[in-house]
Amino acid sequence: MNSIDLNCDLGEGAGHDAELMPLITSANIACGAHAGDEATMRATVALAQKHGVAIGAHPGFADRENFGRRELALSPAVVRTLVTEQIAALRGLAPLRHVKPHGALYNLAARDATVAEAIAEAVHAVDPGLILFGLAGSELLRAGRSRGLHVAGEVFADRTYQRDGSLTPRSRPDALISDEAAAVDQVLRMVREGVVRATDGTEVSIAADTVCVHGDGPQAVAFVRRLKRELRDAGLEIRAISC
Numbered sequence: 001m002n003s004i005d006l007n008c009d010l011g012e013g014a015g016h017d018a019e020l021m022p023l024i025t026s027a028n029i030a031c032g033a034h035a036g037d038e039a040t041m042r043a044t045v046a047l048a049q050k051h052g053v054a055i056g057a058h059p060g061f062a063d064r065e066n067f068g069r070r071e072l073a074l075s076p077a078v079v080r081t082l083v084t085e086q087i088a089a090l091r092g093l094a095p096l097r098h099v100k101p102h103g104a105l106y107n108l109a110a111r112d113a114t115v116a117e118a119i120a121e122a123v124h125a126v127d128p129g130l131i132l133f134g135l136a137g138s139e140l141l142r143a144g145r146s147r148g149l150h151v152a153g154e155v156f157a158d159r160t161y162q163r164d165g166s167l168t169p170r171s172r173p174d175a176l177i178s179d180e181a182a183a184v185d186q187v188l189r190m191v192r193e194g195v196v197r198a199t200d201g202t203e204v205s206i207a208a209d210t211v212c213v214h215g216d217g218p219q220a221v222a223f224v225r226r227l228k229r230e231l232r233d234a235g236l237e238i239r240a241i242s243c
Contacts, residue, residue: 034068
């Protein structure tokens with residue numbers, strides 16, 4: 001691999017959007033369910049357009065109290081409607097490149113084929129040219145491919161992994177990587193070698209098309225600057241995914 005996309009979840013009220021936008025290549029913009037509203041969507045879209053960043057919808061469960069991080073038992077039809085409406089809300093403000101589910105919806109779709117299929121169907125119905133972002137090796141990517149969508153395998157800079165390739169649940173104390181150098185090393189291995197070390201020491205194969213950098217930490221901007229520099233020093237071009 002000689003290029004990689006850097007994506008970030010924005011429009012969620014973290015306060016770093018203006019500083020992060022020039023550093024990334026794809027922005028996943030909250031669509032008013034787990035976070036955001038029309039005003040924040042418009043402002044975040046304007047920032048992305050100013051810096052030439054690819055715009056994507058970031059639909060999640062309509063559960064602001066838990067920031068969309070609590071799994072909800074919804075029927076496939078309701079999931080399709082939920083995702084369709086959120087994509088449409090952002091698509092009414094700007095052309096979209098991709099869709100990336102948020103939080104609990106993302107994690108549920110990574111392992112639940114029925115939920116994954118409902119999301120893929122919603123994306124395809126809105127625009128079959130959209131790229132579907134999902135956890136590398138997940139059910140969501142399989143559903144997207146089956147539906148005929150372009151898909152992008154996503155890896156995480158600051159999250160740890162389990163031996164099955166899933167993310168360590170946030171409820172566990174070892175879910176997040178707080179050491180900057182360790183997070184950078186993990187990304188470089190995933191991107192250049194296609195492997196990540198799980199929390200039990202297992203070496204897990206992983207295919208990285210895009211790297212998620214979270215924008216809600218106090219050192220988020222400094223970390224993204226460092227990661228981008230080290231990826232470039234490793235000979236990688238930083239650019240948005242295209243179909």
